[in-house]
Amino acid sequence: MVGRFLKRLYGSLIYIFLYAPILILIVFSFNDSRSRGQWGGFTLKWYKELFTDSQIMSALYYTIIVAIISALVATLIGTAASIGIHEMNRKQKSLIMNLTYIPVLNADIVTGISLMILFIFIRLDLGLVTLLIAHITFNIPYVILSVLPRLQQLDNNLYEAALDLGATPWYALWRVIIPEIMPGIITGALFAFTLSIDDFVISFFTTGSGVSNLSITIYSMARRGIKPQINALSTIMFITVLLLLLIIDSRANRNIDRKENA
């Protein structure tokens, strides 16, 4: 009995620790006072001002554009690569997987500065293009790491059966393999999208003047004090993500229930 109480207490404390700062951001997004730490009454004005703030809106625009494009390109290249890697013999596979693990394991700051050196070396102006290249580069490995396990679970006979039934290799790939590994592709794409949205360090070193994402904007504000509009924006983003995840989770749970009842 005591043990159970202690467990709950401990769990609650950890969750409070995790959520306290987020709660504070949310509360301050409704605060009618510019200074953090002072409560000046309830207001929605930061939410209104958010949409007319050109600095934040431009950062949001670049964040979303970069996240969508880099996730799509990374998913395309990564999925194709996984299908090819799956075919390789052990030696080639381990060589290429070691290459894949480098950006995953490497410190962000080292990846960031090494890309920056490359872009400056080949005289590519730092900006949207370099930012996109950088994001695609760190996204691809996560797509491969999500898709490859799916391919390994795949029954190789399915593909052979499709060929025996007269499908061309392309048709079989498109109608048999791709649908089978779709969950892995979607996980990989979502993973890439969120990594891109949240990235600061690599973006910081690979973007140029005029192009900055939300993280960079927040970083440049942090020492002077963040605009309350940012709190409003992050509240909106947080609630959106929370709702989406809860919907996905309840659907997944319902599917489990259905399977268990069947």
Added chain:
Amino acid sequence: MKNRWITYPYIVWMILFIVVPIILVLSYSITLESEQGLSFTLENYKRFFDPLYINVLIHSINLALISTTICLILGYPMAMIIARAPIAYRNMLVLFFVIPMWMNFLLRTYAWMSLLERSGLINRLLTSINLPSLNLMYTNGAVILGMVYNFLPFMVLPIYSVLIKIDKNLIEAAQDLGANDLKVFLKVTLPLSLPGVFSGVIMVFMPAITTFVIPRLLGGGQFTLIGNLIEQQFLSSGDWNFGSAISMFMLVVILFSSGLMGRYDKDREGMGLW
């Protein structure tokens, strides 16, 4: 099926944007530009062993080790609690551990600034009950707190995913054979969960040792860690050669220790480094 060519775009991409940049960093790290032009040197690496910089390294390792230890002490029981929760709640508990990571990393760290600063909430609370206010911001403690806060999920999730895979029969067998709870934990659960602990330690220690944002925001710049040192070389002092040498050093340390740890991680058999 022979579709090997569809890997080529990826291989070309990774050579261009992973291999070539690393070669560039390496070549910057072993050269020095002077009036006589480029010359090969190991001076940049030697400079790193100057007590000034070695202390930065030791300080970074220290803070990262302390944060990793705290994450392990806080995270292991939490992973156990989640793993033993009824299945109906379990996914929810994991989900609620992941959700904070969807909030921008800088914003979460910034939120701690508004909690810890002189006129922040914690100090307001203290003064309102007539206690003296504390100097919380810009200390080692604040940096460690920032690291623990940001990286705790990286410790809990790998341990959790190993714990739920442990065969319950093993635990019951140990109990049937007369082991008490402590003994079951020490002799069965803990050894079986070690792969999760290893990957958790790696996943917390690596970002902790190289972060430059957390010390910059919570440590107030006076605590230079290795990440700040690298950033400085490239963005303010313009010493790319020295910055590249530190980066190469970090890269080698990280790849080497991950490779070593990877040997314990049986899940990634044949896929990991080496």
